[in-house]
Structure formats: C-alpha cells, structure tokens
Amino acid sequence: MLRHVPLLTLVVMIGPVLAGVWGTFLPAFGHLPGAGLTGPSLEAFRALLAWPGLGQAVWLSVSTGILATALSLGIVVLVTAGWSGTRAFGVLQRVLAPILSVPHAAAAFGLAFLIAPSGWLARLTSPWLTGWARPPDLLIVQDPAGLAMTAGLVTKEVPFLLLMTLAALGQVQQHQRLKTARSLGYDRVTGWLKSVFPAVYRQIRLPVYVVLAYSMSVVDVALILGPTRPPSLSVQIVEWMGDPDLSMRLTAAAAALLQLGLVIGALGLWRLAEIGAACLGRAWIETGQRGGPDPALRIGGIGLGALSAAATLLALLGLLVWSVAGFWGFPNALPDAFTLRNWDRHGPGTLEAAAETFLVAGAATGIALVLVLGCLEAEHRSGRTLTTRGLWLLYLPLLVPQTAFLPGLQILLLSVGADVGRGPVILAHLVFVLPYVFLSLGEAWRAWDPRIAVVAGTLGAAPWRVFWRVRLPMLLRPILTALAVGMAVSVGQYLPTLLIGGGRVATLTTEAVALASGGDRRAIGVYGLVQTLAALLAFALAILLPALVWRNRRGLHV
Amino acid sequence: MSDGLTLDQVCITDGGQTVIEVDCTVAPGDVLTIMGPSGVGKSTLLSFVTGTLPPAFTATGRVFLDGVDITGVPPHRRQVGILYQDDILFPHMSVGQNLAFGMAPGGTRAARREAIARALAEIGLAGFEGRDPATLSGGQAARVQLLRVLLSQPGALLLDEAFSRLDTTRRAQIRKLVFEMARNRDLPVLMVTHDAEDARAAGGCVITLGK
Numbered sequence: 001m002l003r004h005v006p007l008l009t010l011v012v013m014i015g016p017v018l019a020g021v022w023g024t025f026l027p028a029f030g031h032l033p034g035a036g037l038t039g040p041s042l043e044a045f046r047a048l049l050a051w052p053g054l055g056q057a058v059w060l061s062v063s064t065g066i067l068a069t070a071l072s073l074g075i076v077v078l079v080t081a082g083w084s085g086t087r088a089f090g091v092l093q094r095v096l097a098p099i100l101s102v103p104h105a106a107a108a109f110g111l112a113f114l115i116a117p118s119g120w121l122a123r124l125t126s127p128w129l130t131g132w133a134r135p136p137d138l139l140i141v142q143d144p145a146g147l148a149m150t151a152g153l154v155t156k157e158v159p160f161l162l163l164m165t166l167a168a169l170g171q172v173q174q175h176q177r178l179k180t181a182r183s184l185g186y187d188r189v190t191g192w193l194k195s196v197f198p199a200v201y202r203q204i205r206l207p208v209y210v211v212l213a214y215s216m217s218v219v220d221v222a223l224i225l226g227p228t229r230p231p232s233l234s235v236q237i238v239e240w241m242g243d244p245d246l247s248m249r250l251t252a253a254a255a256a257l258l259q260l261g262l263v264i265g266a267l268g269l270w271r272l273a274e275i276g277a278a279c280l281g282r283a284w285i286e287t288g289q290r291g292g293p294d295p296a297l298r299i300g301g302i303g304l305g306a307l308s309a310a311a312t313l314l315a316l317l318g319l320l321v322w323s324v325a326g327f328w329g330f331p332n333a334l335p336d337a338f339t340l341r342n343w344d345r346h347g348p349g350t351l352e353a354a355a356e357t358f359l360v361a362g363a364a365t366g367i368a369l370v371l372v373l374g375c376l377e378a379e380h381r382s383g384r385t386l387t388t389r390g391l392w393l394l395y396l397p398l399l400v401p402q403t404a405f406l407p408g409l410q411i412l413l414l415s416v417g418a419d420v421g422r423g424p425v426i427l428a429h430l431v432f433v434l435p436y437v438f439l440s441l442g443e444a445w446r447a448w449d450p451r452i453a454v455v456a457g458t459l460g461a462a463p464w465r466v467f468w469r470v471r472l473p474m475l476l477r478p479i480l481t482a483l484a485v486g487m488a489v490s491v492g493q494y495l496p497t498l499l500i501g502g503g504r505v506a507t508l509t510t511e512a513v514a515l516a517s518g519g520d521r522r523a524i525g526v527y528g529l530v531q532t533l534a535a536l537l538a539f540a541l542a543i544l545l546p547a548l549v550w551r552n553r554r555g556l557h558v
Numbered sequence: 559m560s561d562g563l564t565l566d567q568v569c570i571t572d573g574g575q576t577v578i579e580v581d582c583t584v585a586p587g588d589v590l591t592i593m594g595p596s597g598v599g600k601s602t603l604l605s606f607v608t609g610t611l612p613p614a615f616t617a618t619g620r621v622f623l624d625g626v627d628i629t630g631v632p633p634h635r636r637q638v639g640i641l642y643q644d645d646i647l648f649p650h651m652s653v654g655q656n657l658a659f660g661m662a663p664g665g666t667r668a669a670r671r672e673a674i675a676r677a678l679a680e681i682g683l684a685g686f687e688g689r690d691p692a693t694l695s696g697g698q699a700a701r702v703q704l705l706r707v708l709l710s711q712p713g714a715l716l717l718d719e720a721f722s723r724l725d726t727t728r729r730a731q732i733r734k735l736v737f738e739m740a741r742n743r744d745l746p747v748l749m750v751t752h753d754a755e756d757a758r759a760a761g762g763c764v765i766t767l768g769k
Contacts, residue, residue: 050685383613454610455646457633459660465634469659473650554692555649 002381010372010393011436016427017397020405021260021410027253033415035248044250048258051251053230060232061262064146065216066270068153070327073208074159075154076310078301078488080200081192082294084169088302093166095309096159101535102312103483103492105512106528108152108224110315111253112141113322113521115148118330120318126331133329142227149226153218155315157211158308161204167443169205172196189298194285198278205274206391208397212270213263217401220494220509223514233259234403241499252407267399315534327458350508350521351529357491357507357534360422364429365486368477375438376445377467380453385446394438397431399469402495406409410499425505426450428496437486446476474556477546484538491535508534562586562609563638563714563746568619570602570611577615578603582765584714584746589737589760592750594767600750604716607748608640609633619623623713639712641720641736645699647691653678653702654687660706681735697728701756704736708743715740717749721756733759 015199026032032040048054083089099107114120118135126132129401141148174196181191217234224231233240233255240252257396322328326337377387386394406428412550413424472479503509512527550556562585570577578599584590588736592600607621610633612768619627628636646655657674665673671687678686692697700720705713707717721729722735740747749760757764 007703323674331606361688433596437566448723449646451642451644451653452646452648454605454608454633454641455640456659458608458636458712459640459707460637460638460662462632470650474648550650553650553690555690 002374005371009371009375009434012427013397013431014393016409016431017235017405018533019412020407020409021400021413023408024253024256024260024405025408027250027408028257029248032246032250032411037250044254047251051236057230057233057236058258058262059224060146060227060230061216061259061282064150064153064232065212065263065266065553066227068157068215069208069212069270070152070160071150072150072157072211075158075301075304076165076298077193078189078297078306079162079199080169080227081189081197082298083305084174084192092302092305092309092457093162095313096162096305098536098539099156099309099312100159100163101488101539102316103488103531103535104152104156104218105220105224105492105494105509106319106532107156107312107526108221109465109516109528110153110319111155111311111318111514112148112225113318113525114311114315115151116141120314120333121434123331123333134329141225145228146222146226146232149222149232150224150229151311152221153215155308155312156221157215157307161207161211164204164207165200168200169196171203173509174200185290189294189301190289190291192325194281198281201274206399208394209267209270211396212266212546213399213401214543216263216266217259217403219403222515223513233262234401237403237407238495238498241410242503249407249411253411256404256407259401263399263401263404316529319525319528319532320522323529325525326524328538335499342526346523346526349511350527353506353508353527354530354534356505357509357531357535358423358482360429360497360505360507361490361534362431363426364490365437365483367426367430368486369441369483372482373436373479380445380450381463386442394435398435398506406495406499410498410502412447413500421501422505425497425501428500429493432493432496433486433489437482438486441475441478441482444475446483448475457460476549477542477556479510480542480545481505481539484542487538488535491531559586562588563748564622564640564688566620566622568606568621569604570599570606570615570617572615578767580765581619582763584748584762586744586746589740589743589747589749589762590684591756591757591760591762591764592748592767593752593754593764594750595617595752598728598768600767601715601718602702604640604748604750607714607716608638609636611703630658638708638716639710639713639714640716640718641703641707643719643721645691645694645696645703647694647699647702647706647728649691651688651691653689653691653694656691656702657706657709658686671743674709677709681705696724697732700728701733702741703733704732708739712745715745715747717747717751719751720749722751722753730759737761 016446026039029042030037030041052447079089116122117140120443121447122130122132122135159484177195178191181195182188186194219234219238220276223236226235237252237255237259237387240248240255256416292480321335323342324338324340326339336341409428418424453466456470461469492509494513497505498545499509508527508531512524512531515524515527546556562583564583565580567581569579579602580592583591592603602611602615602736605629606617609631611617620627622628623636623638648659651659653675657677658670661674674687675684678684681702683698683747691702694702718734721733724732733756737747749756751757
C-alpha cells in the first residue's frame with residue numbers, strides 16, 4: 001500500500017494539470033461538443049487576434065511578470081548579500097515570515113488603500129505637503145502600465161524568495177565562503193555576490209521560475225491593482241470564461257494556450273538572461289575587484305527590504321482601520337468616527353465564507369499531508385530520495401500558469417458531466433497545496449537523525465510503530481508548520497475556487513475579490529482582514545501547540 | 559552453529575569497491591572489538607548486523623544469532639541492540655517512557671512500572687522515571703540508554719563508538735558498567751571503536767582494520 005503512495009500523489013498532483021492543458025487544447029482548436037461545436041478550426045485564434053486589446057494585454061502580462069520577478073529577486077539578493085547573519089536581517093526575517101501567509105488579495109487591497117489618490121499616503125501628506133484638499137484625479141491604482149500591480153506582487157514575492165534563499169543558505173556553507181572571501185579583502189556585498197550567490201541561485205532557481213510564472217498569470221492581484229481596459233491577458237481569459245455566450249470559451253481557451261506559450265517563452269528568456277548574467281559575473285570575478293559601491297548597496301538593500309515589509313504591514317493596518325471606520329473625510333489621517341457597524345453588517349457573511357474556506361482548506365491540506373507523509377515514509381523505507389527530475393515534477397503545478405490549465409479543467413469537467421462544486425474545488429486546491437506541503441515538510445523530515453529509527457527498530461518496534469510513536473511526535477512542529485503552509489496556500493486560492501467551483505463555492509477570497517469592483521472599502525476591510533486571519537490562524541496554532549504539548553520536553557524546544 | 563553472534567564471511571561493497579570484510583564469532587559474554595580509524599566502514603558493518611544497511615551498499619555473507627540465520631529478518635525482529643556515541647533517547651518521552659518503549663511487551667502496567675523502577679535503582683538513578691531526557695548529564699543519559707536496550711532483552715549488543723563522547727572519568731565508569739551488565743546477561747558484544755583504550759578495557763579479541 002505504502003509503496004503506491006508516491007505514484008498516487010503524482011497522479012493527484014500532475015493529473016489535473018495535464019488534463020487541464022488537454023482540456024484547453026481541444027476548444028482552442030474549435031472542438032467543444034458541449035456547445036455543439038466540432039473542430040478542428042482556427043476560429044478561436046482568429047477571434048483572439050481580432051481582439052483590439054490583445055497587444056496591450058500580452059505586453060502587460062510579460063512586463064509586469066518579468067519586472068516583479070526581477071525586482072523581488074534583486075531585493076532579496078541585496079538584503080541577503082549585505083545583511084545575512086546580522087541582527088537587522090533577523091528582524092526583517094521575523095517580520096517577513098508571517099507576511100508570506102497573508103493572502104495575495106488581502107495584501108493587494110491593503111496596498112490599494114495605501115497608495116490610492118484618496119489613500120493613506122495621500123492623506124498623511126495632505127494638505128500640508130501636497131496642497132490637496134480633495135483626492136487628486138490620478139490613476140495610481142490600476143495604472144495602465146501595471147506598476148501598482150507589480151508593486152503588489154513584489155511585496156508578496158519578496159518574503160517567498162527570502163525564505164527560499166534562507167533554506168538554500170544552509171546548504172552552501174555560506175559562512176565559510178564569505179569568511180574566505182572577506183579574508184581575501186572582499187567587501188561584504190561583492191564577496192557574497194562572487195562567492196555565495198552562484199551556489200545559492202542554483203538552489204532557488206525553481207522558486208524564481210515559480211514567481212515568474214505566477215506573476216505573469218496572476219488574476220486576483222490583477223483584478224484589484226491592475227489596469228482594466230484592457231486588463232492583463234489572464235484577467236481577460238477569466239472574463240471570457242464567465243461570458244454567457246459559450247463560444248467565448250473557445251476564445252478563452254485559445255488565449256489560455258497563448259498564456260502558456262508566453263510563460264514558456266519568458267522562462268526561456270529568463271534562462272538566457274541567467275546565462276548572460278553568469279558570463280558577466282565570471283568576467284567580474286576575474287577582475288578581482290574587491291567592492292566599490294558596497295556601502296550604498298547595503299543601505300539600498302535593507303531600505304528596499306524594510307519598505308516592502310512596511311508596505312504590507314501598513315496595508316494590513318489600513319484594512320483594519322477601514323473595517324472600523326465610520327465617516328472618513330479627506331484629507332484626515334484617521335476616520336472621523338470609529339464604529340462596529342461594518343462588522344455587524346458584513347461579519348455574518350464572512351463567517352459563512354470562513355466556514356466554506358476552512359472546509360475546503362482543511363480537506364485539501366489534510367489529504368495533502370497524508371499523501372506527503374506517505375511519500376516521505378516510503379522514501380525513508382526504500383532509502384531512495386527525491387531526484388532532480390522528481391523535484392521538477394513537484395514544481396510543475398506551480399510552473400504551469402493557472403489560467404492555462406484551469407479553464408480547460410473546468411471545460412473538461414463539464415463536458416464529462418461531472419459537477420462543479422466543493423469536491424472538485426478541494427481536488428483543484430490539492431494540486432497547489434501538495435507541492436508546498438511537500439517542500440515545507442520534506443526538509444525537516446530528511447534532517448531527522450535516521451539512527452533514531454534504527455535504535456527504535458532494534459528495541460523491537462515495527463516500522464509503523466516507529467512512525468507513529470517516535471517520528472510523528474518528534475516532528476510535530478514541522479508537521480504543523482507544513483499544515484499551516486498548506487492552509488495558507490488554500491485560503492489564498494482565487495482562480496481554482498472560482499473556475500472549478502463554477503461560482504457556487506464562496507470562500508473568503510472569492511468574496512473579497514468580488515468586492516473589488518464595488519469599491520466599498522469598509523466591506524473590503526472586513527473581508528480582507530478575516531481572510532488574513534484565516535491564513536494566520538493555522539500558523540498561530542503551529543507555534544502554540546508544540547510549545548504546549550512539549551512544554552516539559554526541553555529537547556524539542558526551538 | 560554455535561551460540562553467540564556469528565558474522566559468516568561478511569563482505570560489504572560500495573559500487574564494486576570492498577568496504578569491509580569480516581568473518582568472526584562472538585561467544586556469549588565475550589566482547590569482540592573492531593578497531594580502526596573513522597571511515598573504514600565499521601559503522602556500515604554494524605548497520606548490516608542490525609538490518610539497516612543503506613541501499614547504496616551491497617553485502618554478501620550471513621549473520622547468525624544463537625545459531626539462527628537472521629540475515630533476512632527485519633530489524634525489529636532480530637533482537638540485536640545497539641548503542642551509539644550520541645545520546646539517542648527519544649526526546650518526547652520521559653526517562654520512564656523511554657524505558658517502557660524498549661522493554662519487551664507483557665505484564666501488567668504496575669508490574670512494568672515496578673520493573674523499571676527497580677532497574678533504575680540498580681544503576682543509581684532511582685526516581686528518575688519522570689525526568690525529561692534533555693535534563694540528564696552525559697553519564698546519566700548513557701546509563702539510561704544502556705538500561706533501555708537491556709530491557710528489550712536482546713540476544714546481542716552492538717557498540718558504535720559508544721563511549722567516545724564521554725569525558726575520561728565517566729568513560730571508564732560507563733564502559734565498565736556496560737561490559738559488566740552484558741557479561742552478567744551472557745550477551746555477545748560487538749564493539750567498533752577508534753580508541754585503543756576501549757579495546758584494552760574490553761579484554762576480548764581485537765580485529766584491527768585500515769592499516
């Protein structure tokens with residue numbers, strides 16, 4: 001039984017992706033029997049090309065994706081190069097870690113409240129600095145170049161890449177490398193970039209690709225912060241998918257294939273840039289330069305890192321203030337009156353959505369944990385560890401853009417007569433939850449001293465007894481952390497819930513994003529906050545429970 | 559086949575390269591020492607005896623315990639106990655629970671607790687049942703580990719550099735205790751070490767490797 005778990009996991013994780021791409025492929029070439037259409041034809045692509053917004057939508061997708069990835073990576077590299085091992089770095093790390101679990105939509109809403117013409121920043125500087133007595137008529141949020149959307153992505157991807165980098169640092173003997181470089185006279189940043197970065201980048205390459213694929217095809221952040229006419233390609237795909245005219249699904253499918261092609265092309269471009277950067281880097285190493293602008297780079301790094309963290313914290317605070325705001329005239333920095341009426345009005349709705357959210361997240365994460373534990377235990381007993389190819393498979397669901405396979409999956413589900421709804425939504429969430437649970441738990445699982453299992457075994461404990469009585473309790477903390485990661489990933493999912501749920505599964509995220517167009521900031525504040533709390537709750541439990549259960553066991557304290 | 563632990567023409571290879579070759583018998587109550595610097599495959603040999611050889615290695619030869627071929631028997635049915643140099647007490651269990659985990663099943667709860675209390679008193683740790691293993695000194699932890707493995711009623715005892723983490727005075731003390739208790743129970747002991755002092759104290763045959 002245990003032997004088959006890895007294969008089952010693979011099928012559950014990769015199956016929907018492949019099925020979804022197949023389900024996109026057919027209608028893109030005019031084949032949609034459910035709507036009485038049979039292919040093959042190039043009608044869908046003709047319709048897509050005839051859409052006047054196409055050029056701009058494609059450009060938005062590519063430019064915001066690459067810019068957000070490059071900025072996030074740049075900030076993380078500068079901060080780590082200049083500050084790893086210092087106290088400031090420790091503080092930043094502790095602030096950024098919980099931000100990782102803040103749902104993208106909530107962070108985006110908060111950021112919008114911050115930078116909008118009538119947002120906090122404008123209020124704090126008006127009228128004494130700006131002279132504005134009324135919100136200026138500027139298109140800051142939803143700007144046509146997608147800069148606000150890029151900023152929203154950066155604030156969320158910086159913590160992700162930073163945590164991935166931290167994990168990688170442990171494997172490359174950073175201290176030794178850096179000490180050697182510094183003893184040879186290299187300044188901190190230059191020494192790090194030349195001696196540590198190449199090894200670190202090899203470890204974080206796949207996460208960087210994930211950020212690129214995600215940023216290029218994100219929907220919820222784009223709906224909140226991105227331009228509207230035209231929107232980015234992924235948003236337009238979702239709009240076409242929701243069109244009552246079924247033939248628009250064909251256009252959506254063709255656009256989804258285009259989106260897939262764009263991501264593959266951008267990943268290829270990125271790979272070329274990597275090679276180019278490596279060439280330049282080698283030449284730079286050969287110059288023997290010990291550093292020049294290092295002090296400036298250090299300050300820039302910590303400044304950008306702090307800015308990114310501060311933006312998200314202020315954004316969350318903004319959600320809180322709006323959720324209890326009564327009348328709030330411009331340019332007052334705080335509401336004229338505080339009230340709980342917003343919570344009275346929207347609270348019951350959030351509770352209902354929260355129940356649905358936890359049901360889906362709990363089921364998806366629970367299944368994921370069982371499968372991942374099964375895989376890891378099978379790996380332990382057979383002594384075969386995950387290969388590089390296996391790692392690519394693990395990352396595959398995160399590299400294929402959601403908008404490329406979820407529309408196809410929905411079309412496929414409907415065409416075989418399967419109902420959309422909660423069950424399929426849980427399975428769709430599982431596709432994204434599984435890799436993160438695996439990555440989160442795998443490291444701690446493999447770091448566990450295998451001699452403990454030998455000792456337990458030689459004392460007469462059968463393998464399953466060792467698993468239940470020794471390994472699971474000892475790894476309670478990383479297991480709960482992995483659960484929390486899985487819950488946070490599920491809570492934040494927008495597109496799978498919307499498309500596979502057929503609009504009938506209302507989670508906190510879909511409800512919150514649906515409020516975006518209405519612009520009711522008080523309702524958004526309530527929903528955004530509850531959404532964030534839902535994601536953070538599991539992390540709080542993951543910290544509290546082990547501390548409570550193992551309060552008398554010093555060997556298990558961190 | 560005679561009583562005790564027999565390694566019958568055991569040869570462990572790693573990708574065609576021979577790591578270690580041993581052919582020997584340890585009689586009940588005797589200690590056989592395998593000496594050699596680190597990296598000559600001593601621990602690998604012990605992992606073959608416990609049945610936990612990493613899959614990267616291949617092994618030929620057989621292991622017999624009291625005349626029974628245990629080469630294909632899963633680790634938890636071999637009745638071969640092992641002590642490592644590091645303190646490998648289960649950190650989530652109390653000292654008493656650690657011992658109960660190791661103790662062969664059977665008997666009422668009260669009888670088991672009684673036996674554990676008696677055993678703890680025997681090694682000078684009376685009343686330690688409720689202690690957190692993380693609060694024990696190195697010598698205390700070593701004694702608890704010894705007790706745990708003995709309570710599991712093994713047919714043979716393996717020592718993997720078991721004393722090398724202890725300071726000099728503790729070391730002689732613990733070593734004496736281990737050999738004494740193993741002899742009292744007529745256990746064959748297979749010890750690997752890089753320390754000549756350990757080998758001298760054991761007083762049995764010594765096989766020296768990696769010269």
